[in-house]
Amino acid sequence: MRSALLLAIKDVRVILSDKGNIFWVFGFPVVFALFFGAIFSGFGREPSGMRVAVVDEDGSEFSSLYVSRLEAHESLKTERLERKDAMDRVRKGNVAAAVIIKPGFGGGFGAVFGGSDPKLEIASDPARQMEGGYLQGILAKAQFEVLSERFSDRDWMRGQIGSWRNEVEAAGGLGDTQASLFLNFFDSLDTLLRDANDENFQPGFDGDILNFAKTDVQRQREGPATPFQITFPQAMIWAVLGCTATFGISIVKERTNGTFQRLRVGPLGRAHILGGKGLACAATCAFVICIQWIAARIIFKMPIDNSLLLVLAGACTILCFAGFMMFVSTLGRTEQSVGGAGWAMLMIMAMIGGGMMPLFVMPPWLRSVSHISPVKWGIYAIEGAIWRHFTFAEIAGPCAILLAIGTVFFSLGVILLRRQDN
Amino acid sequence: MIEAVNLTKRYGDIVALDDVTFGVEKGETFGLLGPNGAGKTTAIGLLCGLLTPDGGTVSLAGKTDPTVTEVRLSLGVVPQTLAIYEELSAEQNLRFFGGIYGLSGSELKERVTRCLEIAGLGERRKERVSKYSGGMKRRLNMVCGLLHEPTILLLDEPTVGVDPQSRNLIFDTIEDMKSQGRTIIYTTHYMEEAQRLCDRVAILDHGKILDMDTVGNLIAKHGGPSHVEAEFEDGTCDSDRVKACVDGEHIQLDKSRIRFETSRPMESLAELNRSGLRLSTLKVETANLEDVFLNLTGRRLRD
Incomplete structure (x- = not known):
């Protein structure tokens, strides 16, 4: 064991002496996780909210108040524009819709609620109906809120009553009794508004007229809680792949340099030497995975469902690829040939096994093909421990497959290595 | 001490070593002299168990299997290729190889220091080997095989491509080993080296031993x-x-x-x-x- 440990320490020292190795083993997987995790989590996106252009052609005090209401709305991101610019931006898809406040909008209740000539126009892409409907709701709510403020303004209300009185008197279609009824009602209302003081006068409804009670209900999640739960298992696999390639190449380098022969004429068996290599590979993989784990938990607050199962999944993945490393080292007789062939094999495994794109976005046929890749089983086992809520029985399957693959490749590697040496 | 009987090794159709027989007494320095491709390195590979013979037997210190730990511990091999880790320092290399042979603590420290002195690398012990000259690497390559003080030394062309200063240092070291009674097999294609260092020499060509005797007798018989x-x-x-x-x-x-x-x-x-x-x-x-x-x-x- 001491010899294997010495070999492992020496290998780690040798590997770490090369900056390129450090990047591929330590740096690249972390960069991978951060890059894709950040992309999937929406890092750098603009603040959420529907982008809306607002065109105020009315220019009244009422329309100004209305626009201010829209600008203050948390679900909208408004821009004040001229009609032409606003329509252009809708056409180009830069904004979800344009709200055009036509002249006469501030003319009173009639302008807001009725008439054959609407004073508020919404211009939007028909393909974005859902957003259009959502916007109509927000506009209606804003109208009520502005009106609610207006109802509390007694002078404004009395002015409105005066104008309605004039309209009734001027209207020709009403009988004397009906006209008198309306005029008396308006007079009484005017008297009430005149005599009431500010303290006891309350509007009939306040700003909450169209408000809703809201209850937050967290949707039950079947999938990962954060994109980092997808990208970190991939990053862990990349770390393992990096170690596998690096140590595979290091074996052939030792053989071409003669250090392997020097070790073999020492008091160590071939199994000791290869075991030391495997131990170094496994230890480096485990170290990188631990760093990633800590970074994921502390920096990215990534939840881990079951840490013990993660250790098990990580260990099986490492053992699998340590065995595979032995096979990689026999793919050629020079560092160049082993490096080229090894990385080619590992890249194919990563491609079909979900190391590059998550398994769930793959087409069904590719997901079936992925069964042959140990990368798939590694990611599956690690994801099982992180977010798939695997039980021990469930994780045992992929772990057993990983160990079987590792054993097969290790044995094959040792046989080929022995044959090549002789 | 060392005995090779009817040793044969083939690589496909090529016969690298053809029915070779020789013996080396304890404390003797035996040379295998021949041009490149004569079969010298193959002979060393068979003697130390790196290669399996297609025919014949090898015996080292009475053991017919050179891969047993007891033999391995008594065997020091200096390969022709530079079998050292260039990414590590000379000291780290020696400490590592010493550890592999079970050395530790003050004993390992002492031997590492001594080997660094022998190789003339004491002052640059902490430097990465990749920064050394060819001669320095060659010297380190040699002392890595001497660190565990083996009784049998197999030196495969240890002076290939070295400067005269390093060559003399290597010769001095081998002569020192010889004076300590170690059994040495030394392969070379430099006749001056064989003449200077070896008690007996086997002339090897195309995998066969053409003759084998003391240098004086060989010259007397074939030198003209x-x-x-x-x-x-x-x-x-x-x-x-x-x-x-x-x-x-x-x-x-x-x-x-x-x-x-x-x-x-x-x-x-x-x-x-x-x-x-x-x-x-x-x-x-x-x-x-x-x-x-x-x-x-x-x-x-x-x-």
């Missing part, structure tokens, strides 16, 4: 006569008198100079001296292993 060239002081000499003194062939004589071939140069010179002829210059070219190889194969060692 020595060449003597002398110049007389008075400018002239009596040719009949001179010829009577010389026991040799191909005698060339002019006014004041004589050149001849003889297998007994010292006797001829003594006779000349006794005859009263006074020599102003004398040059004796004795046969060497290069001549032995030439006479045995028709080729030079480095052809």
Whole structure:
């Protein structure tokens, strides 16, 4: 064991002496996780909210108040524009819709609620109906809120009553009794508004007229809680792949340099030497995975469902690829040939096994093909421990497959290595 | 101490070693002399168990399996290739290889220091090997095989491509090992090295041992006569008198100079001296292993 440990320490020292190795083993997987995790989590996106252009052609005090209401709305991101610019931006898809406040909008209740000539126009892409409907709701709510403020303004209300009185008197279609009824009602209302003081006068409804009670209900999640739960298992696999390639190449380098022969004429068996290599590979993989784990938990607050199962999944993945490393080292007789062939094999495994794109976005046929890749089983086992809520029985399957693959490749590697040496 | 009997090794159709038999006594330095491709490295590989013979047997210290731990611990191999880690320092290399042989603590520290001194690398012990010169690497390569103080040393062309200073340091180290009674097998294609270091030499070519004996005996058997060239002081000499003194062939004589071939140069010179002829210059070219190889194969060692 001491010899294997010495070999492992020496290998780690040798590997770490090369900056390129450090990047591929330590740096690249972390960069991978951060890059894709950040992309999937929406890092750098603009603040959420529907982008809306607002065109105020009315220019009244009422329309100004209305626009201010829209600008203050948390679900909208408004821009004040001229009609032409606003329509252009809708056409180009830069904004979800344009709200055009036509002249006469501030003319009173009639302008807001009725008439054959609407004073508020919404211009939007028909393909974005859902957003259009959502916007109509927000506009209606804003109208009520502005009106609610207006109802509390007694002078404004009395002015409105005066104008309605004039309209009734001027209207020709009403009988004397009906006209008198309306005029008396308006007079009484005017008297009430005149005599009431500010303290006891309350509007009939306040700003909450169209408000809703809201209850937050967290949707039950079947999938990962954060994109980092997808990208970190991939990053862990990349770390393992990096170690596998690096140590595979290091074996052939030792053989071409003669250090392997020097070790073999020492008091160590071939199994000791290869075991030391495997131990170094496994230890480096485990170290990188631990760093990633800590970074994921502390920096990215990534939840881990079951840490013990993660250790098990990580260990099986490492053992699998340590065995595979032995096979990689026999793919050629020079560092160049082993490096080229090894990385080619590992890249194919990563491609079909979900190391590059998550398994769930793959087409069904590719997901079936992925069964042959140990990368798939590694990611599956690690994801099982992180977010798939695997039980021990469930994780045992992929772990057993990983160990079987590792054993097969290790044995094959040792046989080929022995044959090549002789 | 070391015995190889009818050793044969083939690589496909190529016979690298063909029915080779030799034995090396305890404390003896035995040379395998031959050109590149003669089978020297294959012989070393078979002796230390790196290769499996297609025929024949090997015995080291009475054990027929060179891969058993007991034999491995007594065996020091200095391979022809630089079997050291260039990414590590000389000290780290030595500490690692020492650890592999079970050395630790103060014993390991002491031996590492001693080996660094032998290799002349004491001052640069902490430097990465990749920064060393070729000679320094070669010296480190050698002491890595001596660190565990083996009783049997297999040195496969340890001086290939080194500067004269490093070569002398390596020779001194080997002579020191020899004086300590270690059994050494030394392969080389430099006849000067074999002549200087080896008690006995086997001439190897195309996987076969052509002959094997002490250097003197090999030269005597296959080296051919020595060449003597002398110049007389008075400018002239009596040719009949001179010829009577010389026991040799191909005698060339002019006014004041004589050149001849003889297998007994010292006797001829003594006779000349006794005859009263006074020599102003004398040059004796004795046969060497290069001549032995030439006479045995028709080729030079480095052809």
